[in-house]
Amino acid sequence: MSVVVPECCDDLKRERGRCLFNKEELTNILDGGPKLTEKRRRIEKMLINTPELFDDVSPDYLSHEDRYSNELRKATQLMTTLEKNGFTYNDAVTTGTGLWLLMDGNPLSLHISMFLDTIKGQSNPQQLQEWLPLAEKFKIIGTYAQTELGHGTFVRGLETTATYDSTTKEFVLHSPTITATKWWPGALGKTSNHAVVMAQLYLGGKCYGPHIFMVQLRDLETHRTLPGIVVGEIGPRLGMNSNDNGFLQFNHHRIPLTNMFMKHSQVTEDGKYVKPLHSKLSYGTMVQTRVGIVYHASRELSRALIIAIRYSAVRHQSEMVPGDPEPQILDYQTQQYKLLPHLASFFALRFSARALLEVFIGTSAGLGSGKMNMLPELHALSSGLKAVATNDAVKGTDICRLACGGHGYLSSSNLPRIYTAIAAGITYEGENTVLFLQVARYLIKSFRASSQGQTLPFSVSYLRVQPPSSHAPLMSDRGLVDALGAGVRWMVGEAERRLQQLVDSGHSPHAAWNACSVHLVQCADAHTRYYICEQFVDAVSKLGETVSSGVHEVLRQLCRLYILHRVIQTAGILLRCGAVDGKALTSIEEEECHLLATLRIQAVSIVDAIDIKDVFLKSTLGAWDGNVYQRIYEEAQKSPLNKSDVTQGYYQYLRPLMKANL
Numbered sequence: 001m002s003v004v005v006p007e008c009c010d011d012l013k014r015e016r017g018r019c020l021f022n023k024e025e026l027t028n029i030l031d032g033g034p035k036l037t038e039k040r041r042r043i044e045k046m047l048i049n050t051p052e053l054f055d056d057v058s059p060d061y062l063s064h065e066d067r068y069s070n071e072l073r074k075a076t077q078l079m080t081t082l083e084k085n086g087f088t089y090n091d092a093v094t095t096g097t098g099l100w101l102l103m104d105g106n107p108l109s110l111h112i113s114m115f116l117d118t119i120k121g122q123s124n125p126q127q128l129q130e131w132l133p134l135a136e137k138f139k140i141i142g143t144y145a146q147t148e149l150g151h152g153t154f155v156r157g158l159e160t161t162a163t164y165d166s167t168t169k170e171f172v173l174h175s176p177t178i179t180a181t182k183w184w185p186g187a188l189g190k191t192s193n194h195a196v197v198m199a200q201l202y203l204g205g206k207c208y209g210p211h212i213f214m215v216q217l218r219d220l221e222t223h224r225t226l227p228g229i230v231v232g233e234i235g236p237r238l239g240m241n242s243n244d245n246g247f248l249q250f251n252h253h254r255i256p257l258t259n260m261f262m263k264h265s266q267v268t269e270d271g272k273y274v275k276p277l278h279s280k281l282s283y284g285t286m287v288q289t290r291v292g293i294v295y296h297a298s299r300e301l302s303r304a305l306i307i308a309i310r311y312s313a314v315r316h317q318s319e320m321v322p323g324d325p326e327p328q329i330l331d332y333q334t335q336q337y338k339l340l341p342h343l344a345s346f347f348a349l350r351f352s353a354r355a356l357l358e359v360f361i362g363t364s365a366g367l368g369s370g371k372m373n374m375l376p377e378l379h380a381l382s383s384g385l386k387a388v389a390t391n392d393a394v395k396g397t398d399i400c401r402l403a404c405g406g407h408g409y410l411s412s413s414n415l416p417r418i419y420t421a422i423a424a425g426i427t428y429e430g431e432n433t434v435l436f437l438q439v440a441r442y443l444i445k446s447f448r449a450s451s452q453g454q455t456l457p458f459s460v461s462y463l464r465v466q467p468p469s470s471h472a473p474l475m476s477d478r479g480l481v482d483a484l485g486a487g488v489r490w491m492v493g494e495a496e497r498r499l500q501q502l503v504d505s506g507h508s509p510h511a512a513w514n515a516c517s518v519h520l521v522q523c524a525d526a527h528t529r530y531y532i533c534e535q536f537v538d539a540v541s542k543l544g545e546t547v548s549s550g551v552h553e554v555l556r557q558l559c560r561l562y563i564l565h566r567v568i569q570t571a572g573i574l575l576r577c578g579a580v581d582g583k584a585l586t587s588i589e590e591e592e593c594h595l596l597a598t599l600r601i602q603a604v605s606i607v608d609a610i611d612i613k614d615v616f617l618k619s620t621l622g623a624w625d626g627n628v629y630q631r632i633y634e635e636a637q638k639s640p641l642n643k644s645d646v647t648q649g650y651y652q653y654l655r656p657l658m659k660a661n662l
């Protein structure tokens, strides 16, 4: 297959003719620089020229087992293709290109993400030397087995035990109850021969809490399950059915002492425990994956937006003015209101993902030299951004589907699959409400610390009790972001007041926390969105010095739309705390409508600049050429029900019913 850019339909030609900015420049910004665009395209070209990486038949028509095998075929082919061409699995992850091809979950995704990240982040030097080459060369295949039937969120409540036997220098892994069964891990059912397993460490009868262990599950030659282990697949799910999410039980299964991950905490041969520098260092893989998920969510949202915006420029429906030709549905203000704020969100998330990655890299470097002080802030930022990114990507993707009317419901639009895949992101890697409550904990602690005169870390410094007053005019970007910050400060102050009032009236701190938790989640959400606004404004203002005026103008408009939309969403709070008044809100609403019309003109060009090729979009509605109806029709012809004019079902059921004397 070679990359051929087809001629597009007249509607899209006209849309593209209106482009006032340099698309390639915007593409480079989204990729993180021209070199990264060039690298991504090199990988894509190589993938496009590997026919084995594509589906012969739509996975929708395959059985569960065939879907799994088909995805495994593509995932393994992807790894060998990358390797042969001098790339690594990591290149496919960081450029997003691997995800474009492998549909909804794939049997190697946990191996190349959480399994490898745990080896890299939790091993001591000997373990790293032993396991990393094996895992990187796919000599062992693994997953991350933490969640159990009984507990996912509450990691401290896990029931799997790892009891040290100093006589044999082994840990005995055991699942004492049905609820201790590991449940959900991707690729656990049939693919993995190893797993990193979270289990309660027991030494001399005392529990030391959850720790991570490397456990071999299957024989490396026969792939048969080892004695003492029960493993299998958990059955069909809402989406991601090309993966083999699994279950796992241990029956007094023994592993060597050296299989406990010992970078941060250690067990000596005689069974003594050496504490880590910070009790949550063993949660590091989760934090790292949350950082990755922010990128992942923004990528999935961008696919849905490309599909829905191109389709909206091709689809004509109804009459705006009686007797006039049917307009493109993108001309309806309500359609613009559905799609364009989500387009702005995609850019906001992309810039925030990059900022978060920098915090992650900085914190990780600090951990290397024993500095733990940035960990709480990284935990709060990664938790909040993971939650907002997945919530918004899910909502945005569903709006994109709805904005495509009936055809958005077709599998061939690819919108249902994008939706079901990203919908899992709200739950996995920390359920979003639970993560917001972690953020809220950090906010309340910070607010209280500030009351006691302590200096606050950068992401919460705006919460200080006496912030400097904003000098920016209210209607400027900075002025509105400051108003949003004032709103969050008011919300957090109010939450703290309510918590204190409940405690003063005799409630325990934990009962008070639960009684305020709806408000606390709203604080965490508002704080994270304030952070996102700040990152967006900063990124656009920094880019202003280096990019062409056309690109800068588009980014400025998207940023403005994001902020205006956010102010309108938060109107109730901002009015209550006096950060804006009714008059300002009216003019903000009017400006938003005006901006929708302005951005609509270049909307197709903006999504073109995201630069996802048709073979990766996999959508009848979103292809570059806009040849929507022909594609929908051709896809329908592939339905197995169309192989014969009269189906077996007719002879078996319908005909007897018609012939019966009812």
Ligand SMILES: CC/C=C\C/C=C\C/C=C\C/C=C\C/C=C\C/C=C\CCCCC(=O)SCCNC(=O)CCNC(=O)[C@H](O)C(C)(C)COP(=O)(O)OP(=O)(O)OC[C@H]1O[C@@H](n2cnc3c(N)ncnc32)[C@H](O)[C@@H]1OP(=O)(O)O
Residues within 6 Å of the ligand: 075, 078, 092, 093, 098, 099, 102, 106, 108, 109, 110, 112, 113, 144, 146, 147, 152, 153, 154, 155, 156, 186, 280, 283, 284, 286, 287, 289, 292, 293, 296, 375, 376, 379, 427, 428, 429, 430, 431, 434, 438, 441, 442, 445
């Ligand atoms: C071939 C392949 C091609 C292509 C590639 C395909 C895909 C993969 C590619 C790349 C990956 C990148 C993107 C991902 C994309 C897709 C996703 C892929 C896979 C993901 C699958 C999902 C896997 C999982 O779901 S794994 C299981 C995850 N489980 C959880 O997240 C559990 C959530 N629960 C918790 O984290 C904790 O229990 C808790 C935080 C809720 C509470 O912990 P605990 O009870 O121990 O603590 P508390 O008492 O509440 O708090 C005490 C103090 O500790 C602080 N704290 C808590 N956690 C942390 C932390 N992590 N770090 C720092 N501090 C922490 C807390 O704040 C308290 O502090 P305080 O000062 O006392 O207030």
Ligand SMILES: Cc1cc2nc3c(=O)[nH]c(=O)nc-3n(C[C@H](O)[C@H](O)[C@H](O)COP(=O)(O)OP(=O)(O)OC[C@H]3O[C@@H](n4cnc5c(N)ncnc54)[C@H](O)[C@@H]3O)c2cc1C
Residues within 6 Å of the ligand: 110, 143, 144, 145, 146, 147, 150, 151, 152, 153, 154, 183, 184, 185, 186, 240, 245, 424, 427, 428, 429, 430, 431, 433, 434, 437
């Ligand atoms: C597609 C998919 C893939 C997955 N892959 C993996 C994997 O590879 N490895 C792995 O180990 N796990 C995996 N998981 C499991 C996943 O990490 C957990 O499902 C997730 O952490 C949520 O935990 P839970 O299912 O126990 O939900 P629960 O915690 O039972 O959540 C149910 C409800 O209770 C609420 N709730 C729970 N605790 C609190 C609280 N403290 N305060 C307020 N509300 C609360 C939640 O907000 C939610 O509304 C996967 C899950 C899915 C869906």
